Amino acid sequence: MGFRLTPRLVLLALLVTLVATLAAGCGRDDESDGANTAASETDTGGGGEELSGDIEADGSSTVGPLTTAAAELFREEQSGVNVTVGTSGTGGGFERFCAGETDISDASRPIKDDEEVPICEEKGVEYIEFEVAVDALTIAVNSENDWATCLTTEQLNAIWEPGSKIKNWKDVPGGDFPDESMSLAGPGTDSGTFDYFTDEINGEEGASRSDYTASEDDNVIVQAVAGEKGALGYFGYTYYEENQDTLKAVEVDSGDGCVAPSVETAQAGEYTPLARPLFVYVKKESLERPEVKEFMRFYLENLDTIAETAQFIPLTEEQTAEQMTKYDEAVGS
Amino acid sequence: MTAVPAILGRRSTGERVRGGAFYGLLVFSITVGFVLLGTLLIDVFRKGIPFLDTVLLTEPPSATPEKAGARPAILGTIYMMGLLLLMAVPVGVGTALYLEEYADRDRWYNRLLEINIQNLAAVPSIVYGILGLAFLVRGLGLGRVLLAGAMILTLLVLPIVIVSSREAIRAVPDSISQGAYALGATQWQVISRQVLPAAIPGIATGSILALARAIGETAPLLLVGALTYVAIDPTILGQFTALPIQIFQWIARPQGDFKLLAAAGIIVLLAILLVMNAGAIWLRNRYQRRW
Numbered sequence: 156m157g158f159r160l161t162p163r164l165v166l167l168a169l170l171v172t173l174v175a176t177l178a179a180g181c182g183r184d185d186e187s188d189g190a191n192t193a194a195s196e197t198d199t200g201g202g203g204e205e206l207s208g209d210i211e212a213d214g215s216s217t218v219g220p221l222t223t224a225a226a227e228l229f230r231e232e233q234s235g236v237n238v239t240v241g242t243s244g245t246g247g248g249f250e251r252f253c254a255g256e257t258d259i260s261d262a263s264r265p266i267k268d269d270e271e272v273p274i275c276e277e278k279g280v281e282y283i284e285f286e287v288a289v290d291a292l293t294i295a296v297n298s299e300n301d302w303a304t305c306l307t308t309e310q311l312n313a314i315w316e317p318g319s320k321i322k323n324w325k326d327v328p329g330g331d332f333p334d335e336s337m338s339l340a341g342p343g344t345d346s347g348t349f350d351y352f353t354d355e356i357n358g359e360e361g362a363s364r365s366d367y368t369a370s371e372d373d374n375v376i377v378q379a380v381a382g383e384k385g386a387l388g389y390f391g392y393t394y395y396e397e398n399q400d401t402l403k404a405v406e407v408d409s410g411d412g413c414v415a416p417s418v419e420t421a422q423a424g425e426y427t428p429l430a431r432p433l434f435v436y437v438k439k440e441s442l443e444r445p446e447v448k449e450f451m452r453f454y455l456e457n458l459d460t461i462a463e464t465a466q467f468i469p470l471t472e473e474q475t476a477e478q479m480t481k482y483d484e485a486v487g488s
Numbered sequence: 489m490t491a492v493p494a495i496l497g498r499r500s501t502g503e504r505v506r507g508g509a510f511y512g513l514l515v516f517s518i519t520v521g522f523v524l525l526g527t528l529l530i531d532v533f534r535k536g537i538p539f540l541d542t543v544l545l546t547e548p549p550s551a552t553p554e555k556a557g558a559r560p561a562i563l564g565t566i567y568m569m570g571l572l573l574l575m576a577v578p579v580g581v582g583t584a585l586y587l588e589e590y591a592d593r594d595r596w597y598n599r600l601l602e603i604n605i606q607n608l609a610a611v612p613s614i615v616y617g618i619l620g621l622a623f624l625v626r627g628l629g630l631g632r633v634l635l636a637g638a639m640i641l642t643l644l645v646l647p648i649v650i651v652s653s654r655e656a657i658r659a660v661p662d663s664i665s666q667g668a669y670a671l672g673a674t675q676w677q678v679i680s681r682q683v684l685p686a687a688i689p690g691i692a693t694g695s696i697l698a699l700a701r702a703i704g705e706t707a708p709l710l711l712v713g714a715l716t717y718v719a720i721d722p723t724i725l726g727q728f729t730a731l732p733i734q735i736f737q738w739i740a741r742p743q744g745d746f747k748l749l750a751a752a753g754i755i756v757l758l759a760i761l762l763v764m765n766a767g768a769i770w771l772r773n774r775y776q777r778r779w
Contacts, residue, residue, distance in 0.1 A: 213715075216740065219716065219717070223549070223716075230719055237719065237720050239715045240717035241716055243710075374740060374742070374747075391742070396742070398742075464551045466742070
């Protein structure tokens with residue numbers, strides 16, 4: 156019977172397991188400091204009514220962590236309500252949402268009028284759209300790149316348009332950049348980030364050159380840009396924020412001067428055209444259930460805390476108030 | 489005295505070089521495997537150990553790495569592996585017994601069955617996921633539940649269990665069953681008291697391989713609806729998540745600490761696998777016989 160495992164090998168296996176279990180004693184460094192304070196800041200409001208039930212959310216993997224944070228904080232108040240969050244992607248989320256399978260759909264772009272809305276209508280799924288946070292799509296280059304500090308939308312278009320032949324920085328129109336080969340990295344076609352970027356920069360959703368390193372995992376794009384001097388890539392702002400030591404964000408000029416991506420410029424709407432709103436869609440029918448109603452109220456009332464916990468760019472006070480008004484109208488209070 | 493070294497010398501020049509090269513190749517092969525695995529393990533342990541604590545085992549996932557655990561995912565994986573064993577081993581061993589002991593290989597449908605099973609082992613796991621989504625989740629209306637995940641993993645590993653069980657059953661010497669028949673035993677008695685007990689070590693090996701493949705599967709589970717955030721403990725007919733999915737999701741997060749958490753998750757996954765393997769090895773050693 157070939158290779159036999161002797162008792163000695165069994166012992167070895169058990170030993171490794173033991174080591175792994177023993178290591179469990181080590182503990183992590185700073186035990187839940189910021190998290191606890193964040194949780195206690197949440198506005199309880201709404202009385203102490205005990206709710207129960209299941210709420211299903213699915214959709215964008217960009218927005219997922221935000222809804223997850225909301226669900227997590229909500230649990231501390233309403234432990235009987237079980238919120239689950241999937242990350243099938245914006246498109247995949249809408250597919251399930253319009254089939255009536257989920258209560259909430261996370262989206263990093265608005266629902267598509269020509270493709271998704273008719274399906275929702277056909278199945279009789281009515282919904283309300285809420286804006287929950289902002290993201291600044293960040294154009295990043297390697298930290299050793301000292302020539303590209305600002306790119307115009309025309310230059311970005313020239314680099315990323317379908318069929319673009321630019322493979323060297325010196326070929327970027329109006330750039331006066333050095334002779335350095337350029338490698339590109341970006342999200343794959345299933346991503347809402349890709350949809351948004353191509354729509355804004357190339358003028359058509361999904362239109363992009365295809366000879367770049369594509370990955371659904373933004374960390375891979377970060378690695379690709381951080382690993383090569385002439386690299387350029389784009390991804391969500393949080394990924395830039397977490398990797399500032401190896402990356403440099405490029406300012407974007409859409410005609411009104413160069414603007415760097417930041418919390419302030421994204422909130423103020425100055426970082427155009429790459430600041431994008433992030434959405435949550437709620438099924439109207441579900442919103443009539445007390446647990447969904449309460450969860451959405453909690454979500455919108457605590458947007459600031461939730462965004463902080465999940466490290467997203469929050470909405471401005473005005474925008475938050477707008478969403479609350481929308482909510483109040485929807486639940487008809 | 490002078491002739492002997494000459495003969496040895498003649499043999500050594502050609503054969504020793506070849507033998508040496510062969511030995512070197514073997515050492516190289518084993519080194520590649522060990523170095524890669526070792527690097528991986530050292531990397532994972534170095535990163536994961538600070539996060540390997542009771543929080544990881546007892547808390548649900550969280551947006552803050554310091555508070556995040558993987559309890560629903562760990563339980564989901566353990567439940568699924570349990571269900572998998574309950575379903576895959578009886579069905580797999582039953583199929584293997586039928587093919588080895590009962591099936592008439594001259595019949596075309598038995599041969600077709602065999603070819604089918606051998607080919608199924610090579611079908612990509614995502615295809616099983618699509619099957620699960622269409623047939624179990626939507627067709628049978630089972631929904632996106634843990635049982636559907638376990639069933640799809642069962643289908644996925646069934647060919648492995650069947651093929652290895654057949655090998656094990658075939659390895660039982662014919663003289664054993666012939667002897668039992670000679671003493672007047674029925675086919676049922678021969679199989680249940682002689683063939684099956686003797687084949688257990690081999691069947692256990694096959695089941696280890698099957699479990700090892702199933703425990704790391706992510707793609708088919710994503711399709712049958714394993715979610716990325718579940719806060720409550722899983723139930724068989726409830727929504728679920730599994731460790732590989734939790735690890736995958738943590739790795740994709742921007743915050744560096746989640747990557748360390750993912751490493752800790754990998755250690756837990758390895759520990760679960762080792763415990764299950766140890767069980768199977770114990771079973772095998774207990775039933776091991778020599779002829």
